[in-house]
Amino acid sequence: MSGQELISKKELLELTGISYGQLYRWKRKQLIPEDWFIRKSTFTGQETFFPRELILSRIDKIINMKEDLSLDELADKLSPYSYDLNLRKDEIMKRNIVSSVVMERFAARDPANTVYAFEQILFLYVADRLLQDGAMNLDEGELLLSVLKEHFPKFEGKACELIFIRKMGVPVFALVSMPAELHFESGAKVVARVPLAECAERLKLMLT
Structure with a gap:
């Protein structure tokens, strides 16, 4: 499939205002898919990147929904194929x-x-x-x-x-x-x- 625009972990945390701990807690709870964490070699060593459009949309959804739902309920709601349309x-x-x-x-x-x-x-x-x-x-x-x-x-x-x-x-x-x-x-x-x-x-x- 064609290439996609990536965003670095550092830029993601700065842009969304979430913490490193939140990001990895959401990963553990399967709110953010494992395969969105893309390891790449850079001149400073190994860095983590994400598909920009997907991760920003996902974090926006998590932030807007987490007040009303538990993380487990959120995981069910955000399952990629559960889309009632x-x-x-x-x-x-x-x-x-x-x-x-x-x-x-x-x-x-x-x-x-x-x-x-x-x-x-x-x-x-x-x-x-x-x-x-x-x-x-x-x-x-x-x-x-x-x-x-x-x-x-x-x-x-x-x-x-x-x-x-x-x-x-x-x-x-x-x-x-x-x-x-x-x-x-x-x-x-x-x-x-x-x-x-x-x-x-x-x-x-x-x-x-």
């Missing part, structure tokens, strides 16, 4: 949440007033991002959507990652629990690794 097909296209190319290829039989649940929109959104990044073609998109529909529900809301590999031109998609360390045979090219929880968060930002 249905959207009509024509609204998805009008708001450019998913491109018309994807909708015409993968949802052509659905009338304009068809209502999609958040999970269905997420699958189309992931396919759209990979197509726009040039990582896959439309035929591979068919395979991707069938894998997501069949296997994503088995994770029951737990963090998982989409792995897309090719070997000798043959595409293979897999869903794995996170964090996962994967090793492939020689000749297999990892085309994309997509954390689905992060995609869900980005989609939520587009929908709100």
Whole structure:
């Protein structure tokens, strides 16, 4: 997937006014996903960075909701896939949440007033991002959507990652629990690794 703007831990704490202790307490309570803590080498040594847009939106939500909810209740509320929203097909296209190319290829039989649940929109959104990044073609998109529909529900809301590999031109998609360390045979090219929880968060930002 395409690059994202990062924010350093130091800048994040200064910008939001939260403490180091709060940040790591929220991480322990799973209010902030583990995979948002990105370790990078800098000229001063190892530093921690975050996806800027996602972390700022998440901290704003935590601060605004923590007066009324316990941290455990907040964790349930902020689970990436628990988003109670249905959207009509024509609204998805009008708001450019998913491109018309994807909708015409993968949802052509659905009338304009068809209502999609958040999970269905997420699958189309992931396919759209990979197509726009040039990582896959439309035929591979068919395979991707069938894998997501069949296997994503088995994770029951737990963090998982989409792995897309090719070997000798043959595409293979897999869903794995996170964090996962994967090793492939020689000749297999990892085309994309997509954390689905992060995609869900980005989609939520587009929908709100």
